Amino acid sequence: MGALNLEERPMKFHFIPYPAQGHMIPLCDIATLFASCGHHVTIITTPANAQILLKSIPSHKNLCLHTVPFPSHQVGLPPGVENLSSVNNLDNSYRVHQAAMLLQSPIQHFVEQDSPDCIVADFMFLWVDELANKLHIPRLAFNGFSLFTICAMESLRARGFESSVIKGLPHCITLNATPPKALAKFMEPLLETELKSYGLIVNNFTELDGEEYIEHYKKTTGHRVWHLGPVSLICRTTQEKAERGQTSAVNVHECMSWLNSKQPNSVLYICFGSLCHFSNKQLYEIASAIEATNHQFIWVVPEKKGKEDESNDENEKWLPKGFEERNKGMIIRGWAPQVVILGDPAIGAFLTHCGWNSTVEAVSAGVPMITWPVHDEQFYNEKLITQVRGIGVEVGAEEWSIIGFMERKKLVGRDIIEKAVRRLMDGGVEANEIRRCAKEYAIKAKRSVQEGGSSHKNLMALIDDVKRLKEKDYKPLDS
Structure with missing residues (x-):
């Protein structure tokens, strides 16, 4: 990483992550990149989230955590519940979001008392725009999406999000569903305020989003963007990779020993992220499809976390009788060391919800995907994976929820799941x-973060930009 010259003075950056794993992990990885360049970085978070981050991010002399209290009691949450991954229903997820919005006052007070040269904040925090303007410092926005997805959203936003056909992009894209109205309404002010920032930082690399989408974004929005990822590649050791996010629910060494005994490309990895909760009936269909393919598998079932000792009767509500005895696989009930698993040569395909972190981790490992989007921006990501870049196949899910906890009306049947799995796992x-x-995109991903690679160059250019703004006594444009 580009270290400071002796005559250069380090700059001060404040990072403000949103309390959800998909937002927090990549932004804090990006914070470590800035610290590795010799700049002083403070991540502003809450006590329980700080404990997660202390395990997840490498210790660095230039990086520190500042905590502000999470107002659990004000919104009716138990003490210590400070992250969306800690709840399992719609009401409590709303309470976490509500509490996150109440962090404005203590965070604002801290930033005003200890003004940085630049604020890097999740786009969920709309108030940071006004704070940065007040302090006359640049704000960089982060939202955890790919630039392709942002381009697609901006295109649909111009038409009121009322279509599944996306016009005006470099590719002709038709989504498998129309965005829910509630999601469109929620996204509107976030996207609008994001464009008022000095620029956007993206956890992706230029080669995956494509130069054509970077040009399209700049041409249609006039906004700056820097690709700095894939940030999961900054984790070097197995331990660092395993503890990225949370403590694993499985012994990492046992898991790796099991995988090491398998043939290359012979194991199917199944994981739908920390926020997607399927019904017992849907889990049963997935299990039946896995069994029908006769492929070995690792299946992560986060919604069963804390129920590892559930009775056989409870198990059989979502698993066919005798499933675990008959099949050559591993079920992980809880958080899995995903980056470690995806990096093993035995993994032949990844059945995924298309969350962006999972997507870019799979791309970095060279693992093709079987796409099953569920909520948020995942239906956009699916099209980048399958149609635009040709590194996956679709299950064909058509029900778009606003959040992963919602009950779904349609059941995705075992035959459809089996067919999609066979398309990748059976060869041909x-x-x-x-x-x-x-595999080609994996090579490009690794090159991008190395010295001289596209993401490394972007990081250096961004830091130079912020330095120039500081020297010029930055004044934000009136928005």
Whole structure:
């Protein structure tokens, strides 16, 4: 990483992550990149989230955590519940969001008392725009999406989010569902305020989003963007990778020993992220499809966290009788060391909800995907994976929820799931071409974060930009 010259003075950056794993982990990884360049970085978070981060991010002399109290009691949450991954229903997820919005006052007070040269904040915090303007410092926005997805959202936003057909992009895209109205209404002010920032930082690399989408974004919005990822690649050791996010629910060494005994590309990895909760009936269909393919698997079931000792009767509500005895696989009930698992040569495909962190981790490992989007921006990500870059196949999910906890009306049947799994795991011309393409993007991903790579150059250019703004006594444009 580019270290400071002796005559250069380090700058001060404040990072403000949103309390959800998909937002917090990549932004804090980005914070470590800035610290590695010799700049002083403070991550402003809450006590329980600080404990997660202390395990997840490498210790660095230039990086510190500042905590502000999480107002759990004000919104009716138990003490210590400070992250969306800690709740399992719609009401409590709303309470976490509500509490996160109440962090404005203590965070604002701290930033005003200890003004940085630049604020890097999650786009969920709309008030940071006004704070940065007041302090005459640049604000960088982060939202955890790919630039392709942001371009698609901006295109639909111009038409009121009322279509599944996205016009005006470099590719002709038709989503498998129309965005829910409630989600569109929620996203509108976030996207609008994001464009008022000095620029956007993205956890992706230029080669995956594509130069054509970078040009499209700049041309249609006039906004700056820097690709700094994939940030998951900054984790070097197995331990660092395993503890990224939370403590694993499985012994990492046992898991890796099991995988090391398998043939290359022979194991299916299944994980729908920390916020997607499927019904017992849907889990049963997934289990039945896995069994029908006869492939070995690792299946992460986060919604069963804390119920590892559930009775056989409870198990059989979502698993066919005798499933675990009959099948050559591993079920992880809780948080899984995903980056470690995806990096193993035995993994042949990833059945995924298309959350952006999961997507970019799979791309970095060269693992092709079987796409099953559920909520938020995942239906956009699916099209980048399958149609635009050709590194996955679709299950064909058509029900778009506003959040992963919601009950879904449609059941995705075992036959459809089995067919999609076989397209990649059974081999053949299509599977081989997708696998070849996925391996190529993995090589590009690794190159991008190395010295001289596209993301490394972007990081250096961004830091130089902020330095110039500081020297010029930055004045934000009136918005």
